[in-house]
Amino acid sequence: MTSPGTLTLDGSAIGASVRLAGKTEPASIGEPALNVTDLSVRRGSVALVESTSLSVAKGETLCLVGESGCGKSLTCTAIMGLIDAPLAAEGSIRLLGREIAGLPERRLNGVRGRDVAMIFQDPMAALNPIQRVGAQVAEILAVHGATTSAAERSRAVLALFERVGLPDPARQARAYPHQLSGGMCQRVMIAMAIACRPKVLIADEPTTALDVTIQAQILRLLRELQDETGMAIVFVTHDLGVVAEIADRVAVMYSGRVVEEAGVDEIFDAPRHPYTRALMACRVGTGQPGTALPAITGIVPAPSARPNGCAFAPRCDHARPLCLVQPELTERGKSGARVACNLPEEAQ
Amino acid sequence: MNDPILQMIGVTRRYETGGGFFSKPTVTTAVDDISLTVAAGEVCAIVGESGSGKSTLARLAAGIDSPHAGQVLFRGTPYAKSGSAPWRRERAVVQFVFQNPSSALDPRATIASQIGEMLTTHERCDAAARKARIDEILDRVGLSGMGRRVPQQMSGGQLQRAVIARALIVRPELLICDEAVSALDVSVQAQILNLLMSLKDEFGLTMIFVTHDLGVARHVGNRIAVMQKGRIVENRRTSHLFDRPRHVYTRTLLAAIPAATPAARRTRDAAAAEAAA
Numbered sequence: 371m372t373s374p375g376t377l378t379l380d381g382s383a384i385g386a387s388v389r390l391a392g393k394t395e396p397a398s399i400g401e402p403a404l405n406v407t408d409l410s411v412r413r414g415s416v417a418l419v420e421s422t423s424l425s426v427a428k429g430e431t432l433c434l435v436g437e438s439g440c441g442k443s444l445t446c447t448a449i450m451g452l453i454d455a456p457l458a459a460e461g462s463i464r465l466l467g468r469e470i471a472g473l474p475e476r477r478l479n480g481v482r483g484r485d486v487a488m489i490f491q492d493p494m495a496a497l498n499p500i501q502r503v504g505a506q507v508a509e510i511l512a513v514h515g516a517t518t519s520a521a522e523r524s525r526a527v528l529a530l531f532e533r534v535g536l537p538d539p540a541r542q543a544r545a546y547p548h549q550l551s552g553g554m555c556q557r558v559m560i561a562m563a564i565a566c567r568p569k570v571l572i573a574d575e576p577t578t579a580l581d582v583t584i585q586a587q588i589l590r591l592l593r594e595l596q597d598e599t600g601m602a603i604v605f606v607t608h609d610l611g612v613v614a615e616i617a618d619r620v621a622v623m624y625s626g627r628v629v630e631e632a633g634v635d636e637i638f639d640a641p642r643h644p645y646t647r648a649l650m651a652c653r654v655g656t657g658q659p660g661t662a663l664p665a666i667t668g669i670v671p672a673p674s675a676r677p678n679g680c681a682f683a684p685r686c687d688h689a690r691p692l693c694l695v696q697p698e699l700t701e702r703g704k705s706g707a708r709v710a711c712n713l714p715e716e717a718q
Numbered sequence: 719m720n721d722p723i724l725q726m727i728g729v730t731r732r733y734e735t736g737g738g739f740f741s742k743p744t745v746t747t748a749v750d751d752i753s754l755t756v757a758a759g760e761v762c763a764i765v766g767e768s769g770s771g772k773s774t775l776a777r778l779a780a781g782i783d784s785p786h787a788g789q790v791l792f793r794g795t796p797y798a799k800s801g802s803a804p805w806r807r808e809r810a811v812v813q814f815v816f817q818n819p820s821s822a823l824d825p826r827a828t829i830a831s832q833i834g835e836m837l838t839t840h841e842r843c844d845a846a847a848r849k850a851r852i853d854e855i856l857d858r859v860g861l862s863g864m865g866r867r868v869p870q871q872m873s874g875g876q877l878q879r880a881v882i883a884r885a886l887i888v889r890p891e892l893l894i895c896d897e898a899v900s901a902l903d904v905s906v907q908a909q910i911l912n913l914l915m916s917l918k919d920e921f922g923l924t925m926i927f928v929t930h931d932l933g934v935a936r937h938v939g940n941r942i943a944v945m946q947k948g949r950i951v952e953n954r955r956t957s958h959l960f961d962r963p964r965h966v967y968t969r970t971l972l973a974a975i976p977a978a979t980p981a982a983r984r985t986r987d988a989a990a991a992e993a994a995a
Binding site: 437581582584585608609611634638648653656662 | 978
């Protein structure tokens with residue numbers, strides 16, 4: 371277990387009243403809760419994620435958007451310190467101002483689940499199939515010493531289950547994952563993730579496997595929890611509708627790199643990178659029904675077969691010779707938006 | 719309305735689930751007394767949440783599953799008994815595209831041989847004509863020169879193109895797509911939807927398009943049937959359904975669609991807050 375210091379949580383007194391006690395900390399956007407600098411994940415000499423930098427402020431939701439294989443999930447896995455051989459991660463990951471990259475496993479275990487927690491895409495696969503879900507959530511509380519007795523833990527679990535909207539918490543706590551629906555399992559995962567009131571929540575496509583009505587409920591729940599606790603959320607999705615629902619800021623990834631990062635309104639109203647613009651254009655439901663959608667030709671290159679320079683250039687309508695040089699993520703305009711594109715600003 | 723190509727009349731399909739050595743299985747009615755008519759040349763989208771019975775309905779419509787009650791008529795006659803000669807012919811005129819192309823294809827056989835197998839099964843044609851037909855359809859779906867690849871060497875979008883080529887090489891009349899674009903990335907999804915729409919016109923296809931994505935249904939469907947718990951609760955022209963949904967469940971579904979933009983979300987939330995106050 372790590373020493374407390376800056377990591378002490380107000381949530382240590384989680385106890386029986388996991389009402390998440392109103393707005394204990396006002397969601398003050400500013401101080402970064404999570405700061406990732408120059409993160410790379412490699413398999414041998416192939417970079418799967420390359421020099422990615424992200425930061426999320428307290429109370430803020432950053433959406434990580436991109437198509438499959440662009441490195442969204444790997445970035446999350448790396449933040450959680452879950453990268454294993456044959457993959458290797460490098461770069462700096464600062465959680466609440468403290469470096470956690472390269473911490474030994476034993477000390478990371480004190481951080482994971484307590485200061486930073488993760489919700490996975492497939493809750494059925496992430497839960498232990500042969501343990502009752504209530505016990506799985508209680509285990510988190512026991513491991514992080516948030517409660518003192520088993521009775522207190524089970525009260526806390528029930529309160530958590532109630533908070534995430536599981537009907538009849540006492541009965542659900544005794545259920546095994548296979549007895550619950552996908553949406554219910556995802557609520558259990560969320561209860562587990564927020565059990566120790568993490569400062570940073572990583573949500574990797576938490577609603578992708580769910581029906582649209584359940585998705586709407588889960589998104590609402592995450593927003594409410596964020597308002598109550600002021601946690602920072604990194605939300606991975608490929609669905610731009612979900613982005614519109616939950617994001618404050620958006621980082622668009624393509625082929626292992628962030629190509630654009632900006633406020634959510636700017637991403638929707640004035641996307642700058644050609645890839646972001648193309649993604650916005652090919653959403654169904656925006657155009658006239660039955661007409662051809664403006665699809666992006668070609669496919670995302672494999673990490674081992676990336677072209678020189680800008681990885682999007684072969685699919686880009688505006689590519690020019692200067693795109694053979696790798697573009698840097700640079701600030702554009704006054705709003706602090708960052709774009710990695712070699713084209714001059716007026717051509718974007 | 720054109721002639722009906724497919725009519726389902728009072729169709730019911732039940733499944734037994736669970737049940738072990740000591741316990742009785744529970745009977746689930748996946749499709750419950752459904753009637754649905756699909757006219758030639760139209761695209762009928764079927765939407766619903768998981769477990770609503772839409773895939774079962776698609777399988778019944780294709781004749782690869784048979785109902786416990788009711789009738790499925792293709793061009794006015796019931797599907798023939800499986801294994802018989804007319805049944806073989808029907809297999810060609812109704813084709814199916816599944817959600818997951820990598821499990822719908824043989825991982826060890828080349829794409830060309832899997833597409834060609836359809837011709838062997840359904841038509842007599844010599845080697846030269848066969849090769850020409852395969853090349854033609856590969857060209858048409860955007861896989862020129864990729865016939866010798868095996869599935870592992872192709873992306874998800876390319877695999878779905880191969881599945882579509884395999885379905886269309888026997889020139890079917892009815893194409894049933896069960897979540898055909900759900901597993902694809904948005905940019906690839908747009909490519910495949912565009913391909914399906916242009917092939918529909920070119921081949922004069924009638925389509926049943928099963929999807930959980932209302933955006934996709936709105937884009938492709940002339941008509942949308944909304945399913946809930948094994949029943950069709952609303953079945954109307956797409957524009958009518960979106961503009962004036964009648965059934966409460968349709969309204970719930972439409973309300974759950976994520977906002978198109980952050981601005982639209984704020985407008986909606988503000989309206990909801992006002993309504994609640």
